Amino acid sequence: MATCPICKTDALEVEPGYFDGKTFRCPKHGDFDVTGSVLSDRTHMAADANQWEAALKKAAGRATAGRRPRILTYDF
Numbered sequence: 679m680a681t682c683p684i685c686k687t688d689a690l691e692v693e694p695g696y697f698d699g700k701t702f703r704c705p706k707h708g709d710f711d712v713t714g715s716v717l718s719d720r721t722h723m724a725a726d727a728n729q730w731e732a733a734l735k736k737a738a739g740r741a742t743a744g745r746r747p748r749i750l751t752y753d754f
Contacts, residue, residue: 683712683723684730701746710734711748722754729754 680691682704692701698714716722725733733754737747 682707683717684727684734686727697748699748707734709746710737711746713748713750715751716749716754719751722751725754 680689680700680702681687682689682702684707685704687704687706689702689704692703692709695701697711699712699717700714701709701711703709730749733749734747736753737749741747
């Protein structure tokens, strides 16, 4: 089990494929990717739930049909 970085609940960590980061499957937020640069930055990881929600919304707006949203550093 993993912890959703957005809501801090139990989530699954899914095999991310070929990118530097992690893919989460959260019951509340669905499937999404978080890049390694976000995961390694203490400021981003310390962001509150509202900031993470906004970052996911930006990532979802960029995602093409059938692709998972990918949260990047500039989404914060």
